[in-house]
Amino acid sequence: MPNIKELTDLTTQVRRDIIRMVHKVNSGHPGGSLGCAEFFVSLYQELLETKEGFNMDGIGEDLFFLSNGHISPVYYSVLARSGYFPVEELNTFRLLDSRLQGHPTTHEGLPGIRIASGSLGQGMSVAIGAAQAKKLNNDNHLIYSLHGDGELQEGQNWEAIMYASAKKVDNLISTIDLNKQQIDGSTDDVLPMGSLRAKFEAFGWTVLDIEKGNDIEAILKGMAKAKSLTGKGKPVCVLLHTVMGNGIDFMMHTHAWHGKAPNDEQLAIGLAQNPETLGDY
Amino acid sequence: MKTYTYTEKKDTRSGFGAGLAELGRTNPNVVALCADLIGSLKMNEFIDENPERFFQIGIAEANMMGIAAGLTIGGKIPFTGTFANFSTGRVYDQIRQSIAYSGKNVKICASHAGLTLGEDGATHQILEDIGLMKMLPGMVVINPCDYNQTKAATIAIADYDGPVYLRFGRPSVPIFTPADQKFEIGKAIKFTEGTDVTIVATGHLVWEALEASKVLNEAGISAEVINIHTIKPLDNKAILDSVAKTGCIVTAEEHNFLGGLGESVARVLALHHPTPQEFVATNDTFGESGTPVQLMDKYGLNSDAIIKAVLKVIKRK
Ligand SMILES: Cc1ncc(C[n+]2csc(CCOP(=O)(O)OP(=O)(O)O)c2C)c(N)n1
Ligand SMILES: [Mg+2]
Numbered sequence: 256m257p258n259i260k261e262l263t264d265l266t267t268q269v270r271r272d273i274i275r276m277v278h279k280v281n282s283g284h285p286g287g288s289l290g291c292a293e294f295f296v297s298l299y300q301e302l303l304e305t306k307e308g309f310n311m312d313g314i315g316e317d318l319f320f321l322s323n324g325h326i327s328p329v330y331y332s333v334l335a336r337s338g339y340f341p342v343e344e345l346n347t348f349r350l351l352d353s354r355l356q357g358h359p360t361t362h363e364g365l366p367g368i369r370i371a372s373g374s375l376g377q378g379m380s381v382a383i384g385a386a387q388a389k390k391l392n393n394d395n396h397l398i399y400s401l402h403g404d405g406e407l408q409e410g411q412n413w414e415a416i417m418y419a420s421a422k423k424v425d426n427l428i429s430t431i432d433l434n435k436q437q438i439d440g441s442t443d444d445v446l447p448m449g450s451l452r453a454k455f456e457a458f459g460w461t462v463l464d465i466e467k468g469n470d471i472e473a474i475l476k477g478m479a480k481a482k483s484l485t486g487k488g489k490p491v492c493v494l495l496h497t498v499m500g501n502g503i504d505f506m507m508h509t510h511a512w513h514g515k516a517p518n519d520e521q522l523a524i525g526l527a528q529n530p531e532t533l534g535d536y
Numbered sequence: 537m538k539t540y541t542y543t544e545k546k547d548t549r550s551g552f553g554a555g556l557a558e559l560g561r562t563n564p565n566v567v568a569l570c571a572d573l574i575g576s577l578k579m580n581e582f583i584d585e586n587p588e589r590f591f592q593i594g595i596a597e598a599n600m601m602g603i604a605a606g607l608t609i610g611g612k613i614p615f616t617g618t619f620a621n622f623s624t625g626r627v628y629d630q631i632r633q634s635i636a637y638s639g640k641n642v643k644i645c646a647s648h649a650g651l652t653l654g655e656d657g658a659t660h661q662i663l664e665d666i667g668l669m670k671m672l673p674g675m676v677v678i679n680p681c682d683y684n685q686t687k688a689a690t691i692a693i694a695d696y697d698g699p700v701y702l703r704f705g706r707p708s709v710p711i712f713t714p715a716d717q718k719f720e721i722g723k724a725i726k727f728t729e730g731t732d733v734t735i736v737a738t739g740h741l742v743w744e745a746l747e748a749s750k751v752l753n754e755a756g757i758s759a760e761v762i763n764i765h766t767i768k769p770l771d772n773k774a775i776l777d778s779v780a781k782t783g784c785i786v787t788a789e790e791h792n793f794l795g796g797l798g799e800s801v802a803r804v805l806a807l808h809h810p811t812p813q814e815f816v817a818t819n820d821t822f823g824e825s826g827t828p829v830q831l832m833d834k835y836g837l838n839s840d841a842i843i844k845a846v847l848k849v850i851k852r853k
Contacts, residue, residue: 282655324659349655351826351834357657362822373659374621375595405572408594438572439592445572446594 257301262471264532265336266296270502271535272332272345274525277516280349283357286512287403288329290434290469290497294401295333297474302482304396309339309366317396318385320370322378323403323432324358325514330367331355335536339367342536376409378402379429383419386427397485400429405437408446413458419490420459427490428481433468434499436510455492468497503528537753538728540746542710548740549647549704551683553578555690556615556645560586563613563694569604570617571597576706577617577647597622598630604642605634613694614642620649620703621662624669635699636672643693644669648706649679650790651818651835652740652828661823667795669701670768676721677768679703679789679797681742683711685765688719696721703739705790707828710743722766724774730760733846734778734785738764738797741788741816741837748842759846767797772804779805784812784849788842790832793817812852814845 269292277283303317310316321330328348335342340354347353354365358373370381382400389396402412419427431451439445448454455462461484465477477493484491499513500506503525506517517525559566560582568582569591583590593600597618604614616623623646624631635642646665653661670677678693678700680686686704693700713725727742728749737745742763749759760778764771779785785805787798798815805811818835832838 280655349657349825351824351830353825355825356659357655357825358659360658362658363824371659373657374626405595408572408596410596410598437595438576439570439574445592446596 257475259471262296262300265300266292266471267529268531268533269296269329269332269336270529271526271531273328274503274517274522275535276328276332276345276348278522281516282349283328283516284325284514285328285516286436286499286506286510287323287326287432287434289503289506290499290501291326291329291401291432292502293469293471293474294430294495294497295329297471297478298399299333299337301475302478303399311369313369314392314394315396318369318398320378320382320385320398320400321359322372322400323375323406324372327357327359330359334367336533340365345536375403375406376411379412379415382427382429383415383424386424387422389426395426397482398427400427402429402431403437404431404433404435404442404448404451405445407431407448407451416455416458416460423488424490425486425488428485428493429490430493430495432497433494434497436499436513438510438513440510451494459489460492461487461489462492462494464494464496466496468495469501537749537758539750540712540727542712544711545708546683546711547706547708548680548683548686549576549706550578551680551686552645552647552690552702552704553581555687557581557585558691559694560589565611565613566615566694567591567607567612568615568617569593569600571595571600571622573618576619577645579617597627601627601630602634605638605640608640608642615645616642617645617647619660620646620665621660624665625662628668632672636675639674640699641697643700643702645690645702647704649703650705650740651823651831651837652705652707652790654706654828654831655825657825658822663792663818663823664795665703666767666789666791666797670795670800674698675768676700676766677703678721678766679739680765681739681763682709682713684713684715684717685719688717689765692719692721705740709740712743712746722769722771724771725763725765726774727761727763728759730758730782732758732782733850734760734762734775734782735788735842735846736762736764736775736785736797736801737788738767740790744839745788745842747839748846751839751843752846757846757850764797767800770800770804772808775801775804776809779809779811783853786814786816786842786845786849788816790837791817792820794820812849814849816841816845
């Protein structure tokens with residue numbers, strides 16, 4: 256049984272990491288990162304079946320691909336706190352000569368990263384390719400991927416979505432960070448996308464909603480369900496209803512913090528709302 | 537030697553925003569499109585004043601290029617706005633077929649070009665865009681050097697009938713060209729007269745070239761600094777006239793040496809007047825995260841790098 260208290264404490268620490276990282280370099284993307292903290296913690300602490308160490312080919316393990324690469328702060332924090340690299344390295348985020356590039360990259364060799372992302376809309380295709388490689392290898396582990404909701408406006412996603420069901424890529428769970436925000440406003444202001452459920456279903460996917468996307472228990476339950484739906488001839492889409500900026504009151508429910516760093520005062524408020532648990536890096 | 541100073545710094549993308557706003561007031565056929573980066577492209581003023589002539593495309597750059605091509609067919613003059621990477625590499629075939637090959641009057645306006653995009657890192661820092669765009673038949677490629685020149689260029693390209701790639705950047709940089717300038721596509725601007733070496737520069741490197749020329753001048757080296765804001769069509773005559781006098785040349789740009797301004801200049805020289813040349817450009821590499829100043833230093837794209845290149849090329853005469 257997962258220890259929810261431990262996972263919650265870790266999530267609080269991850270939130271501290273996120274805002275401290277972006278504050279230090281006065282750049283980066285806190286909003287989407289905060290909204291996905293519970294998801295990443297659940298993924299790396301409970302869901303992914305992985306082996307010790309990092310191996311690019313990931314044979315015999317579950318793999319995760321982050322398509323919306325701008326939320327690198329939450330990715331890096333959770334990777335570090337899951338043992339992929341020293342937690343102190345979070346100090347180097349976005350600095351010259353760092354392995355923690357603004358957007359995730361394989362170029363600098365950071366353990367845990369298998370593909371560059373940052374230019375939106377490319378990750379699902381990569382995840383599908385990795386899923387098909389698993390099938391060729393008779394490896395029955397799963398591929399997980401995460402995508403922004405605004406990111407779904409990129410047409411390549413819909414090529415990938417169409418392909419995945421046509422080719423019965425049923426070892427894939429693609430999660431959408433449904434925070435309803437993007438850069439220029441809410442997704443409804445920028446480009447209303449209607450029912451994503453109806454769209455994915457029309458494209459032949461199995462779809463399930465996790466309504467409480469910032470509740471660890473709800474995520475674990477929902478993702479267990481998603482896993483049970485794999486291997487049945489269809490790719491699986493999880494619509495994860497999250498709150499952008501979650502856990503820091505003035506950052507919540509707004510696109511304003513998509514890609515803006517807090518100043519000293521705002522950092523202090525954010526940290527006070529998330530007291531240290533495991534220790535700052 | 538004529539020297540240049542500045543009192544104010546501004547980002548070139550704001551020059552684009554100001555130029556676009558002015559076009560909104562003066563040219564009813566100008567329309568603007570953006571792919572979820574209104575603030576970064578400084579398009580707010582145009583949008584506030586002309587909401588009916590603005591199209592928010594969402595995060596869908598390929599669709600944006602196609603829609604822009606279509607809008608020209610109704611006589612509109614579309615200005616697309618997104619980062620340079622997503623304005624070129626992301627949508628290359630859409631531009632190639634629907635805009636360049638079809639001869640459509642689209643202005644592809646690209647911000648955050650090059651390393652000076654900074655902390656976002658290599659996924660966003662395109663150093664190949666000049667090459668990509670200049671290889672397209674009929675495409676005009678412009679990389680202005682400061683706020684005023686970017687504003688003037690934005691206004692000028694609306695009067696030119698044909699596809700244009702306008703490249704500008706994110707950081708605040710010195711304003712050293714006049715506010716009331718008239719921008720002439722394809723016409724180089726000579727900033728300093730010199731006899732020992734020609735420095736041709738584009739974009740953010742023009743100011744660096746002027747800084748370099750001051751230091752060189754003190755060391756007794758007379759540098760002729762030429763601003764090539766239009767990489768295509770290139771002002772061959774300005775380059776050839778200058779090297780006829782100086783006998784050597786340094787090219788400087790925030791771009792890979794492969795495909796950049798330097799290569800275009802090298803071709804002109806090879807055909808008409810073989811001349812020793814050094815390239816201040818990135819060396820077949822991706823960028824990385826860092827501050828703009830750190831990156832320009834690490835990748836050798838500043839006045840120091842230009843000075844080194846000058847000292848080297850002069851010896852090769
Ligand atoms: C191809 C591409 N176009 C534009 C951008 C700039 N950009 C970065 S994040 C973003 C908004 C993404 O919205 P969403 O996927 O909903 O992420 P959220 O804001 O919720 O974190 C945009 C337009 C990009 N990185 N890549
Ligand atoms: Mg979103």
